[in-house]
Amino acid sequence: MAGKLAFRISRNIERTGRPPIPQAYKWAEAYVATPTRPLLDMSQGVPGIPPPRPLLERLGVVASSPATCGYVPNAGEPLLREAMVKEMKHAYGEDTDVTPDDIAITAGCNLAFVAAVTAIADPGDEVILPVPWYFNHEMTLSMLGVTTVVLKTSPEEGFIPSPERCAALITPKTRAIVLVSPNNPTGAIYPPSLLLSFAKLARGYNIALIIDETYRDFITTGVPHHLFSPSPRPSSPSPISEPSEPWSWRSTFIHLYSFSKAYCIPGHRLGLICASPALQPSIQTALDNIQICAPRAPQLALAPLLPSLRPFVRGTADALAARHALFRAVLPPRWRVGAQGGYYAFVRHPFAGVRAQDVCRRLAQELGVVCLPAGFFGPRMEEGGEGGEEERWIRFSVANVDDEKVRRVCERLKECERVFGWEMQG
Numbered sequence: 001m002a003g004k005l006a007f008r009i010s011r012n013i014e015r016t017g018r019p020p021i022p023q024a025y026k027w028a029e030a031y032v033a034t035p036t037r038p039l040l041d042m043s044q045g046v047p048g049i050p051p052p053r054p055l056l057e058r059l060g061v062v063a064s065s066p067a068t069c070g071y072v073p074n075a076g077e078p079l080l081r082e083a084m085v086k087e088m089k090h091a092y093g094e095d096t097d098v099t100p101d102d103i104a105i106t107a108g109c110n111l112a113f114v115a116a117v118t119a120i121a122d123p124g125d126e127v128i129l130p131v132p133w134y135f136n137h138e139m140t141l142s143m144l145g146v147t148t149v150v151l152k153t154s155p156e157e158g159f160i161p162s163p164e165r166c167a168a169l170i171t172p173k174t175r176a177i178v179l180v181s182p183n184n185p186t187g188a189i190y191p192p193s194l195l196l197s198f199a200k201l202a203r204g205y206n207i208a209l210i211i212d213e214t215y216r217d218f219i220t221t222g223v224p225h226h227l228f229s230p231s232p233r234p235s236s237p238s239p240i241s242e243p244s245e246p247w248s249w250r251s252t253f254i255h256l257y258s259f260s261k262a263y264c265i266p267g268h269r270l271g272l273i274c275a276s277p278a279l280q281p282s283i284q285t286a287l288d289n290i291q292i293c294a295p296r297a298p299q300l301a302l303a304p305l306l307p308s309l310r311p312f313v314r315g316t317a318d319a320l321a322a323r324h325a326l327f328r329a330v331l332p333p334r335w336r337v338g339a340q341g342g343y344y345a346f347v348r349h350p351f352a353g354v355r356a357q358d359v360c361r362r363l364a365q366e367l368g369v370v371c372l373p374a375g376f377f378g379p380r381m382e383e384g385g386e387g388g389e390e391e392r393w394i395r396f397s398v399a400n401v402d403d404e405k406v407r408r409v410c411e412r413l414k415e416c417e418r419v420f421g422w423e424m425q426g
């Protein structure tokens, strides 16, 4: 049993919420699975397939060499930083203006976020986060004593944040705007023109724009954005007034990336920060204190393989896009998709006046379907709320299930319409 501590816990940590996913698994414990009715888990944003074979083989070789057991520089293996410049040109276009000096390798994208915020914000500063948010972002800000300022998004706008509404939230204490595209939890993919508007907004107020692009490799419809280009092209006119100087991404933009999803190696902990060399020494001071260096074996294993893994990454993205289409096609008619992309679909349940939390709890307990209510991704966690419109949304991850499971989940969603006995609304 946990004894009583003779000292107090950090106030910032006490204020920080707990990761909500274990709550969903607690609900699922009540479900009695059978061979014909197994538990169906669409809650976790984890890769549903193993890493590519050549990567596993090379990981084995490099991890067992004594030469790879030492530290590497804080910024990461030079070979991987160079290789990532080429991958970024592949992802964003040949005119991508990025060099190895812009890149630091981190032990995962969560840590990239911790390091980036540590480098630019002090306790009491403000950072703007669209809601629904990726809960680790809000938790990190809270842990660091930085105030989260909520930028609401709406289903009518496809959960796409508005630069104009964001502008109204900026104060002298604002240090950054944080975006996630494709989004967790909504799946919304922010258009390049919107990201450019946010970049110009941030530049105009001399604040940073941090974009977490953990899921960028799963965009199959074009490039994620043109911000790394020396002259990014807006594809629609920007309503934000233009700063007088020409766009230079290094003044404003901090890009975060994860190797966990595209290469299916979340346990090996690799991520990346791409930011101006003027910011890198501060980022590396933070990294030196919290990780010294990122794990070395996966860096050495990935570096020479990256170009040859492009077909694997693209194949995974195409398979995921097909599964999104299947999910949309077999979802019962009264369940409405609000946004979809990357790993996630954000879906409105059909029960009038019922909180998504109660729907998810009963789905897990009675029908063995695990998914996450919108309340896990916003200020109103766990309790409260009246079952209003914004509480009707549920995140489904299509990444960690196969097509057959997607069909079975949708059959059970249909079944729950009858079993739950709640009044339904269009």
Ligand SMILES: Cc1ncc(COP(=O)(O)O)c(C=O)c1O
Binding pocket: 045, 107, 108, 109, 110, 111, 134, 180, 184, 212, 214, 257, 258, 259, 260, 266, 270, 271
């Ligand atoms: C938006 C977002 N950022 C970061 C992460 C964590 O990435 P990593 O495993 O690289 O720390 C996740 C994982 O689900 C995520 O959804």
